[in-house]
Amino acid sequence: MPPLEHILVVNAVLFAIGAMGVLTRRNAVLILLSVELMLNAVSLNMVAFAVYGHVDFGNITGIVFAFFIIVIAAAEVALALGIVVRTFRNRATANVDEVNLLKW
């Protein structure tokens, strides 16, 4: 097994890459992909802590949390893509900086 620090550093790099995607992309679907990368980093972190025994509730809790994160991410992707498709139908764009109806 790799040491815990190595896993945490890899997850931090993955989280920062996802944050970079969120901050630099224009397309809403690509921003969503980057958010998924960040969620993956977080759930991998939780599983790592659970397996290495750093939680008080016992080993299972982090794994159950990773499972819940995956399920909620699926719900979030479905809703966000519905919104993106709707926006594209109304405004003919999927770029977040061109959807500025609420901005003045």
Place this chain on the structure above:
Amino acid sequence: MEEGVTATQVVFWILAVVMLISAIGVVTAGNIVYAALFFIASLAGVAGIYLILTVEFIALVQLLIYGSAVVILILFALMLTRARERPQALFGRSRPLGIAAALGLLAALIGGIVATTWTTPESSTAFEPVGLQAIGDAIFTLWIVPFIIVGVLLSIALDGAIMLASPDEDDN
């Protein structure tokens, strides 16, 4: 852990490098379909790391839900929302600022990780593989209420997505 690099660590670093390079591809690819394909590779790397951490259940869930359902949804959305008339710039104007902020976040996270002393269990026998039965027991006894809530949330979200994306006849 002290006797040097084990085979598990070699496999872990190979998977980690593949995962991180694919993730960089996701956020820098100039073609949105390539970005989605890089995303699949990155998800496979994460699933491999779950296998190394001996949680086969989460690896399976990762491949089944992320690797198939979510990726297919995202590919459909990419195909449906592609602007046909003009090539689009994929990066916003605040790109240098975003890169700088992400690098700052990375420095803060790694600084925090390095500054903390983590206790790794000494022998490899301390790692007991977490069985499917233990995970099922935990989900269906201790976590049963969150499990039900998350199921209701999932069905509401999917119904809402259908409502949002379906065309309404009265407007147009």
